[in-house]
Structures are given as structure tokens and as C-alpha cells.
Amino acid sequence: xxxxxxxxxxxxxxxxxxxxxxxxxxxxxxxxxxxxxxxxxxxxxxxxxxxxxxxxxxxxxxxxxxxxxxxxxxxxxxxxxxxxxxxxxxxxxxxxxxxxx
Amino acid sequence: xxxxxxxxxxxxxxxxxxxxxxxxxxxxxxxxxxxxxxxxxxxxxxxxxxxxxxxxxxxxxxxxxxxxxxxxxxxxxxxxxxxxxxxxxxxxxxxxxxxxxxxxxxxxxxxxxxxxxxxxxxxxxxxxxxxxxxxxxxxxxxxxxxxxxxxxxxxxxxxxxxxxxxxxxxxxxxxx
Numbered sequence: 001x002x003x004x005x006x007x008x009x010x011x012x013x014x015x016x017x018x019x020x021x022x023x024x025x026x027x028x029x030x031x032x033x034x035x036x037x038x039x040x041x042x043x044x045x046x047x048x049x050x051x052x053x054x055x056x057x058x059x060x061x062x063x064x065x066x067x068x069x070x071x072x073x074x075x076x077x078x079x080x081x082x083x084x085x086x087x088x089x090x091x092x093x094x095x096x097x098x099x100x101x
Numbered sequence: 102x103x104x105x106x107x108x109x110x111x112x113x114x115x116x117x118x119x120x121x122x123x124x125x126x127x128x129x130x131x132x133x134x135x136x137x138x139x140x141x142x143x144x145x146x147x148x149x150x151x152x153x154x155x156x157x158x159x160x161x162x163x164x165x166x167x168x169x170x171x172x173x174x175x176x177x178x179x180x181x182x183x184x185x186x187x188x189x190x191x192x193x194x195x196x197x198x199x200x201x202x203x204x205x206x207x208x209x210x211x212x213x214x215x216x217x218x219x220x221x222x223x224x225x226x227x228x229x230x231x232x233x234x235x236x237x238x239x240x241x242x243x244x245x246x247x248x249x250x251x252x253x254x255x256x257x258x259x260x261x262x263x264x265x266x267x268x269x270x271x272x273x274x275x276x277x
Contacts, residue, residue, distance in 0.1 A: 001148070003214055004209050004210060005107065005111070006107075008206060008209055009144070011202055011205035012111075012115045012202060013114060013115060013118055013137070013141075014201070014202075014205065015199070015205070016119055016122075017118065018197065018198045019122065019194050019195060022190065022194035022197060023122070023188040023189065023190060023195075024187060024188060025187040026187050027175075028172060028175050029121075029127065029130065029187065032121055032134050033121075033122070036118050036121065039137060043141055043144060043145075046144075046145050046148060046150055046153065049148075050149065051148075051217055052214070052217060053217075053218050054217065054221035054222070055219025055220065056219075056228075056232075057222075057228040057229045057231070057237070060150065060153060060229040060232070061232055061240055063145075064153065064229070064240075065244065067156065068248070072248065072251045074168065076251055076255055076258075078168075078171050079254065079255035079256075079258035080258060082258065082259045083258045085175070086261065092187075093189075
């Protein structure tokens with residue numbers, strides 16, 4: 001186990017999640033991509049704590065924030081999906097492109 | 102031993118992450134994502150983060166069981182009976198994701214990472230708790246406010262009336 005190996009795992013999860021967030025048409029599948037990206041960040045943050053600065057708890061605090069943000073993102077995401085679906089029967093990203101410039 | 106466990110779990114985490122976007126049913130995708138999170142949780146246990154590892158495992162089980170309910174609500178292809186692709190700009194997304202991974206991997210392998218400073222505390226969970234209740238108290242406060250704001254905002258967004266009231270301009274209590 002090395003820092004590089006952990007970071008590579010985090011980067012792979014991040015890239016897979018990025019592919020999902022960019023390519024999925026269903027809004028809920030897009031959110032799964034975002035979750036996967038944050039999953040990669042959790043791995044990278046934990047690895048930085050263990051391999052670079054284990055004597056302070058800052059890395060752990062960062063991981064805790066990332067995990068919390070992940071849960072909040074999912075709750076808000078589903079609320080938005082529900083509101084969109086109620087308002088106009090839309091559950092695809094292509095049906096919600098009002099802000100596209 | 103830990104090395105072997107690390108690589109098995111790493112491959113499993115990425116493979117189940119890929120499976121999220123490959124399987125035909127959104128319910129199966131949810132459980133593939135759960136598998137990926139569980140692998141990551143055990144990876145955290147491998148580097149002495151016992152509290153955070155268990156937190157990831159327990160929280161993700163609950164979160165993705167809730168998510169599975171929503172997935173089934175919004176499911177395009179119940180039970181995965183038919184092959185399904187619900188993607189746009191497939192090639193562009195693959196290119197961007199591949200480029201990002203290549204750039205990150207190059208940075209990871211080429212960067213001159215700092216030496217390890219200090220040793221892990223005997224009980225990292227105690228260190229985390231003391232930090233959150235001491236120097237990092239502000240983080241804890243902000244997290245608490247963010248959770249409260251999320252609870253209020255998600256309820257407001259999800260109510261039938263919505264943020265701006267009914268479309269016909271009536272409000273609760275108005276005589277129709």
C-alpha cells in the first residue's frame with residue numbers, strides 16, 4: 001500500500017463517476033455519477049491523512065466533510081428531481097435544459 | 102496481506118463503479134454503487150481509519166437503500182428486462198473521463214510527494230473527536246447548519262405546492 005496506489009484508486013473512481021455524470025440522461029443516474037466522484041475524493045483524502053500527515057486530524061475532518069456533503073447532495077438532488085417531475089413530468093436531463101446558455 | 106486486500110478491494114471498487122453505468126436496471130445500478138462504497142469503506146479500515154470506515158459502510162448501506170426506493174420510482178426499465186442505454190454524448194464523455202484519469206494518474210505518478218510527517222495516533226477516532234470538539238469546531242457547526250438547511254430545503258422542494266405556490270396563484274387557506 002502506497003500513497004500513489006490509493007490516489008490511483010481515487011482517480012479511477014473519480015474518472016468513472018465523471019463519465020457517468022457527463023453521459024447519463026436520467027437525472028438520478030447522473031447523481032450516481034456524482035456520488036462515485038465523491039467516493040474517489042473520500043479515498044484520496046483518507047490516503048493523504050494516513051500517508052502524509054497522520055499526526056493531525058485535519059485529513060479525517062476533511063473526509064468527514066466529504067461524506068456529509070455526499071449525503072446532503074443526494075437528499076437535495078432527489079428533492080430537485082421530485083420537484084422537476086411534479087412540475088413538468090421531466091426525469092431526463094435533456095428535458096431540463098432551461099439554463100443552457 | 103494488507104497489500105493483497107488493498108488491490109482486490111481496489112479492483113472490486115472500480116469494477117462495481119463501472120458496473121453502475123453498464124447494468125441494465127437502475128435498481129441493479131444502485132446495488133453496484135453500494136458495492137463500490139463498501140469496498141471503499143473497507144479500504145479505509147485498512148489504513149487504521151476504523152471510525153470513518155465503519156461510518157462509510159453503515160451510512161452508505163442506509164443511503165443507498167433509500168436511493169433504491171427513489172431509483173425504483175424513477176426507473177426506466179423495471180427489473181432490467183430489456184437492454185437499456187440512456188446516454189447522450191457517449192464518446193465525448195468517455196474522452197473527457199479518460200483524459201481526466203490520464204492527467205490525474207500522470208500527476209500522481211510524477212509528483213514528488215512529501216515525506217510522512219509524524220505517526221498515526223494510537224486511536225484515530227479519539228483524535229478526530231477531539232479535533233471536532235476543539236480546533237475544528239467550526240467545521241462541525243457548519244456541517245450541522247448545512248444539514249438543517251438541507252432538511253428544510255428538501256422538504257420545501259418536495260412538497261406538492263412547491264416553492265412558489267400553486268400555478269393558479271391561490272395560496273393555502275384561500276377560498277377557491
